[in-house]
Amino acid sequence: MQGNTREIERHHANAKPRFGIDAPTLVLGFAFGGPALLLAAMVLTHGFPTTASSGGARSVLGAMMLTGLMMCLEAIAMTLSSRVGKRLLLRRMVASLNLRGDEQVLEVGCGRGMLLLEVAQHLPQGRATGIDLWSTRDQSGNAAAVTQRNAELAGVVERVHIDTGDMRQLPYPNASFDVVVASLAIHNLPTETDREQAVREIARVLKPGGRVALLDFRCTAAYARTLRAEGLADAHRRGPSFLMFPWVWIVRASKPTC
Template sequence: MNTSRHGRYGIDAPYVPALMAVGLLACLGVIAFTSLRGWWFSAGLVALLLAIYMHTTLRGKFAVWRNLLDARQWRGDEQVLDIGCGRGAVLLMAADHVPRGRATGIDIWSSKDQSGNGIDVTARNAQAEGVADRVELKTADMRALPFADASFDLVVSSVAIHNIGDAAGRDQAIDEAWRVLRPGGQLLIADISKGGQYRRRLAAKGISAERRSLGWRMWWGGPWMPTTLVSASKPLVGDGTEAD
């Protein structure tokens, strides 16, 4: 599979590194006038947190998702859905695995959640990555997906569902993701802070789900803001239909 990136994917939650940068400049400004040892420590800490955040948003998440997708057994004709696809970081890597399939991305295209986010930007990235022929983009709310039941072999989401402000809405998004997944299909949801809720929601539906850390490459500023992966497979019964 192609491991290089040719598109432009922006920065996640761009206000966060902007605030960190302002904090760093403030610390350096105080140091310039006072030369206090404590301020040097503060400036160094802010710089470290900013570096960790920028690594995750520009490199780390790509490496983690590449490993997750490469670990799957692909036929090449799967239907994939990315919920909250943004500028296509995960969507287009998935599309690279389905030369005879289709990768569909939905988003509300909020630039608050990702810098420069827009359906036209994602479409240009798909062209740049050479997968535009198998990519479809839609404007849609993840709480009410515009797809029939059992439409997709793989449903993914990367650091997106937590942007829904209320727990009930996040539960709706999990329900919808499971609804559109085909029997035998797989759900992969990477997110910060809300993974426990997603797993509990699936468990309430009788679904066995695994939750695990995705490691330092997806720390959003430090180990206190990790990304966890919630994964589940939709079971089959003997005749190939979904188990109750």
Template sequence: MRKRHGRYGFDAPWPLVGLFLGAILLLALAVISFVVDVAAAGVAFTFGGLYTLASAFSYLYTTRRGKFAVWDEELRRLRGDERVLDLGCGRGAVLLTAARRLTDGGRATGVDLWLSKDQTGNTEAAARANAEAEGVADRVDLVTGDLRDLPFRDDGFDVVLSGLALHNIPSAEGRAQAVREAYRVLRPGGLMLLADFQHAPDYEQTLRDLGVIDVRRRDAGWRYWYGGPWFATTIVEARKPTG
């Protein structure tokens, strides 16, 4: 995987901070337990602390490196001339991974409401600065918009992507509407890749309700764990029917 030049922040930083603080607390309790000669408690706190620390490092690896490796592999299939849309692009982790592969006239468009709840420093300016740093600003467009009401024409994109954005929509109907909008702007025969650690079966069902047959869910693997397999990321992959 090539070196990244942009600044992509941390995904949902407060849970990450909580994991590290929890590990420190448990290990401190382990030390206290051994000092006061309560060995059983000390052993339990030690295992709990090490387990929580491992979860914290898993989370840190995913947000800083693992997710980039997964998307780099997913997007190797691009030819280079596609029109790509990234839903909830944030600071551009997925968007710019795609843009680097668009070397034959393709364009990458990112759409977001630029909220900072689930990513540090999530602003349009940060995404634009990252596009400049990565050397792909000439093929990247940034749009402020709601995923439930995309400001794009029907069948306008060859590829529609999303990396851990749809779950931020609070209602089930809102998430289904976002998937329907993604489907609307995807051209017939186009590729959709929706990565999330929640609601993936619902995304698949919404696509099936739209008549998509070529759709499947798959585990993105350990590099996309946010702390462990209980927060594994699932990828919903689909092709829009051509007829």
């Protein structure tokens, strides 16, 4: 019994945060659909050689094989992006913020906390707040309890606060945060109006002199325009970065002090 207890304790001590896969339904579709198309093309080619030899059939079978191969490659690329490229790019993004260590930082659409916990590592006297609606369509296994557990495993639970809420109606007073960040979150909102409202909310809760860094693979030019319309005149985007698939841009801005 004592041996089992020690084994369990050792397992928990060695456990690491798990952050899941972005767009899991899409990745799963590619992972199953690609091999299925390749297999079907091979079966038709070898099982019905006479039919497959016609010009029209060769074109169809070629298209099936090419599509299947592309789907397989996209499944691999998206998985590597979620597991490796995303982590590297987020570390660079956080490092570029040059945090003092006492800031109040908000991540909108924090998911399972990869960016949130990276920020928290740089805040020995500060606080990283994450807010999400916890959609599992956008990230596998997405849940507040999972993010909380990841914070415990990363050893930063005392620096992290997790909320449930909508980025279009952030439940925080004006000028609450020194820094606001997001990663692959805002584009999930269904309409352009929704995305504009989320970016306006980000500008609203940002303190004068505060900074924004928003990473996404689409709509980033619109984020920059909205931030400029909200008075963050230096809003601009950098990229693309090919560490992730699809490749991404980062929108940066700072709020004037007066």
